[in-house]
Amino acid sequence: MSALPEAIEESSGCSTQLRGGITLFGMDADEALATVTERLSGEGRPERNLATFLTTSIEPEAHRLYRTYLNYNLVDREQYPAIDALLRDCVGIIGTLWHGDDSRVVGSATTGSSEAAMLAGASLLRSWQERSGREWTRPNLVMGAGAHACWKKFCRHWGVEARVAPATGEGPALNGPAVERLCDERTIGVVGILGSTLDGRYEPIAEIAAELDRLQEQRGIDVPLHVDAASGGFIAPFLDSEMLWDFRIPRVVSINASGHKSGMVLPGLGWLLWRDRSRRRAELGVSINYLGGDDAHYELTFSRSAAPVVLQYYNFVRLGFAGFRKVHARCRSLARLLATRLQATGRLRVLGDGSELPVVVVTAEPPVDLRELSKRLAELGWAVPVYTLPPKQEDVEVMRIVVRNDLTSDDVEDIASAVEDFVSHAN
The missing domain is CATH 3.90.1150.160 (Aspartate Aminotransferase, domain 1)
Structure with a gap:
């Protein structure tokens, strides 16, 4: 036990504030708990928030797991090899659900689908630069009006033009004709949405892929397809098994989903899987050795709790x-x-x-x-x-x-x- 709580108790009668509002001396733990609880007492209950797709309730057993592994750092793979093995098992399970070749699929756990979008977009960009040789020509990314804001954020941060098919009377979905109209030699990829947050509908992934195949046959333009399955990636495999949207389509090079949505994990957890290592650009990995090992890290974030990944694996073994x-x-x-x-x-x-x-x-x-x-x-x-x-x-x-x-x-x-x-x- 640190001596800090005793020092706080000795000086708790003083409430002198420093610049920025922090008190010079603190308070005991019970008082601090009561202060924070009172400030948050007016918040609504998450389970009655019908706006969010994020998981708001988990089982008591899952809560215990979450609390146990909250202070385990997911990035410390050398120190926590069992957690790293569990993460790789999750990637394997998800890859199987998405009909990937389990000997070739690679993937990452992310803090959500927004980080996954950044990584997927960066891989699309690097692949385009390699095959086109046009590093200094402004590229573009094609998507529908129902695409999540994270894709526009990617375009803004990476200097990519966002080409957005506008909403129509049929809704905000992207379709084959729009893809044919918007794609050209500078297109790094197309993003298809498996479950729009705007209307809950799937975009026609197979139709989009077929149009991209025709584009290559007729104009020689090879455009890869990424599927943003943030919400639908943990629904379609179980309820829409006959629908073609995943790695069964050769044009699909990567897929992301949010474990903290229909994967039923507390925030924040996302998953990004690539068809094979060639699609996860090696140059995006950064090697480090100061955590005890020598490994390449592809994620944008670094230190974060392993608890969400533990919960994802728990859900797989708990529910089947x-x-x-x-x-x-x-x-x-x-x-x-x-x-x-x-x-x-x-x-x-x-x-x-x-x-x-x-x-x-x-x-x-x-x-x-x-x-x-x-x-x-x-x-x-x-x-x-x-x-x-x-x-x-x-x-x-x-x-x-x-x-x-x-x-x-x-x-x-x-x-x-x-x-x-x-x-x-x-x-």
Whole structure:
């Protein structure tokens, strides 16, 4: 035990503040706990936040694992070889789910899909530079209007032009014709979205890949495809096994997913897998030896807790394939039930019905005001976002409800009833 707590207790009567607001002397642990708890007492409960895709509830046993491994540094591979082996097992499991060749697939655990996007984008950029020899010509990355903001962030930080297919009456998804129109010799890659956060729908990955194949055949332009499966990467393998979207498509060179979303791990954990080592550019790895080993690190972040990776492995052994399928099938069923109830009001039009991601997205017919509806739901303890769609559809205002694994059938009934009551009294 450090002598610090005793020193604090001896001086706790003094509250003199230094510049920046920190007190000169501290307080005992119980008092500090009470102070912080009081400051945060007004925050809403995460499980009632219908805006987020992130996991908000885990089992008590998972909590114990999380607390146990919170202070283990994931990057210390030499010091914690069992954790490193567990991480590699997770990569192998995910690679199998995504139909990769287990003798060739390589991958990384990231702090989320945003870091994964940066790494995947950097690999696409370096590969393009090598095959084109145009290091100083500004390249571009093609995506749909429903792409996550992290992809535009990548483009801004790496000096890449973001070529975005605008939203249409069919939604914000990218499709084959848009790919053909936007790609050229300077395109480092195309990003297909397996589950948009805007409407919950999958982009047609197989159609996009087929268009890129035609582009190479007809114009000699070889454009790789990355799949951003942040939300759908842990859903499609269990519920949409016949759908072609993953490494079964030769054009797909890398895939990312968020373990802290449908992987059911607390924030923050992402996964990025490449088809093979040639697609994970070797020059992006940095070798270090001051942690006891001599290894190459590809991640952008460095020191971070191993706890999320431990939880991901726990979920794999706890649930198995059948367990993941059961959890996600239940969420999808509840989402579709909710969508049906909201559509039946006659004043709400469903844009996302939960049949892909378990997400319900609606727009309103006058005189229903979605922002007032959101306020009413907030009064009942539910956080529900209202936002506008991307350019070319920015006049369309929508409300989104994410159905996660901790939402019960009673919760769905309460939400549906509250919406029905609000709509029936709108005038």
